[in-house]
Amino acid sequence: MNRTLDRSTLRALLPAFSLVAVLVPIFFLQPTTFSYFGIGLLLNLAVPLVLATLAQLAIITANDLDLSIGPFVSLVACIGATLLADRPLVGLAALAGCVLLYAAVGALVEFRQIPSIVVTLGLSFVWNGLAVLLLPTPGGASPAWLTSVMGYQTPFVAAPILWSTVIAVLAHLLLMRSSFGVRLRGTGGNPRAMRRFGWSLVRGKALLYGIAGIFGVLAGLCLLGLTTSADANLALRYTLLSIAAVILGGGEFIGGRVSVIGAVLGATTLTLAASFLAFLNVSPDWQVGMQGAILIVVLSLRVLLQRRGGQR
Numbered sequence: 001m002n003r004t005l006d007r008s009t010l011r012a013l014l015p016a017f018s019l020v021a022v023l024v025p026i027f028f029l030q031p032t033t034f035s036y037f038g039i040g041l042l043l044n045l046a047v048p049l050v051l052a053t054l055a056q057l058a059i060i061t062a063n064d065l066d067l068s069i070g071p072f073v074s075l076v077a078c079i080g081a082t083l084l085a086d087r088p089l090v091g092l093a094a095l096a097g098c099v100l101l102y103a104a105v106g107a108l109v110e111f112r113q114i115p116s117i118v119v120t121l122g123l124s125f126v127w128n129g130l131a132v133l134l135l136p137t138p139g140g141a142s143p144a145w146l147t148s149v150m151g152y153q154t155p156f157v158a159a160p161i162l163w164s165t166v167i168a169v170l171a172h173l174l175l176m177r178s179s180f181g182v183r184l185r186g187t188g189g190n191p192r193a194m195r196r197f198g199w200s201l202v203r204g205k206a207l208l209y210g211i212a213g214i215f216g217v218l219a220g221l222c223l224l225g226l227t228t229s230a231d232a233n234l235a236l237r238y239t240l241l242s243i244a245a246v247i248l249g250g251g252e253f254i255g256g257r258v259s260v261i262g263a264v265l266g267a268t269t270l271t272l273a274a275s276f277l278a279f280l281n282v283s284p285d286w287q288v289g290m291q292g293a294i295l296i297v298v299l300s301l302r303v304l305l306q307r308r309g310g311q312r
Contacts, residue, residue, distance in 0.1 A: 015249045015265040018298050022269050026276045033276075036158055043160035045226060046271040047150075048073070049241060050164050051219035053249075053267040054171050056242035057258050058212040060251055061175070062205050063188040064109065064116030068124035069216055070239035072098070074232055075131040076220025081140025081230035088143075099213035106209025110202045124239070131232035138231040142224045150225030168264040175260055184208055189257070244295050245270055269294065 026042070027034045033042055052073055059066040076095065084091030105123060109116050154162050175181040186194045187204035194201060219238070224230055248269060249262025273290050 014298055014301055015259070015262040015269070018248065018294060019265050019269045019272070022272050022276075022294065026272065030276075036156075040153075040158035040160060042272055042275045043158065043164075043268065044275070045223070046160045046268055047163050047167070048219045048223035048226065048235070049238065049245070049271055050167055050264050050267045051215045051222060052235070052238040053242045053245040053263050054167070054260070055212040055215035055219065057246050057251060057260065057263045058175075058208045058215065059116070059120075060243075060246055060253065061185055061188050061258050062106070062116075062208045063254065064106075064120075064205075065243070065253070066120045066212065067117060067239055068120040068127055069212070069242055070236045071124045071127035071131065072102075072213075072216045073220040073223060073235035073238050074230075075127045075134075076217050077224040077227075077230040077234050078131040078135040078140065078232060080146065080221050080224040081142060082134050085141055085143045095217050099210055099217060102213030102216070103206045103210035106212075107202050107206040109209075110205040128232060135230055135232055138229060140230045142228045142230075146221060146225040147228055150222060164264055164268060168261055171264075172260040175258075184211075185258075241270055242267075244292075248295055248298055 030038075032038055052069055055069050056066055059069075076098065079091055079094050079098075082091075083094050105119060108114065109119055153159060173181075175184065183194070183199055184204060184207060186199065187201055187208060191201055194204065220235070223235060227234070245266035246258065246263045248266030249264070250259040251257065251263060273294060277290055
């Protein structure tokens with residue numbers, strides 16, 4: 001029993017181990033990065049990816065998969081760089097409409113029993129098309145208040161670490177510790193029990209998709225505040241990166257089993273790996289390969305621990 005518990009604990013700690021495994025060679029090769037400004041540069045783009053990862057996590061909690069989160073984040077950035085900057089009320093209405101549409105898609109997926117992978121794949125083209133209509137060429141400008149917020153330097157601890165920690169804690173309390181979060185996770189973890197207790201699965205999926213939409217909007221706005229301009233293809237890589245971060249953090253596609261803290265650590269790990277390789281002038285293709293290698297190693301260790309735990 002104790003050995004099984006130890007293996008379960010080790011499996012839960014794998015996201016933290018993977019983060020340390022990436023940090024050690026970075027600090028060994030470039031000791032100057034072990035500073036307030038060095039960490040800030042390495043994790044400069046961590047917050048948008050963390051938020052996009054939590055959006056994906058909300059969908060995976062429902063036993064679904066979102067192939068449109070990358071284009072959606074790009075669309076939000078384009079809305080922020082055009083409508084929100086020039087006509088704030090119209091921009092806010094457009095963002096609210098995007099969240100409501102996300103929730104409606106969740107209700108449709110459950111009500112009509114349509115595979116989410118098909119719906120979100122089609123939705124990705126819709127988001128990308130709208131982004132191109134809004135901003136045919138890269139440009140636009142981030143609202144001044146948004147640039148100021150994302151450029152704010154916190155004392156003692158680098159801002160990306162502080163914001164990621166706050167986001168992780170709040171999301172963990174909402175999804176993992178509250179009764180509301182338990183009901184939401186039950187939508188994917190035990191739908192039959194939720195039906196017996198009178199919980200509407202259509203409403204549950206609509207809420208999870210709506211939460212994903214909110215996180216997606218926040219991710220797009222944060223990314224815009226950091227880059228100060230937008231592009232219809234700005235965050236396309238976030239789709240696969242968000243899935244990888246959730247899985248790297250201990251999430252599973254079956255049973256609504258997710259870990260908010262683990263997902264945030266996974267997103268941070270992938271951001272660190274990409275940033276460090278970029279500083280070394282490594283090709284983006286190799287950056288993607290490195291991120292994939294990290295994911296494969298961690299998943300292999302998870303499977304190994306699970307099998308040995310089962311043998312006990």
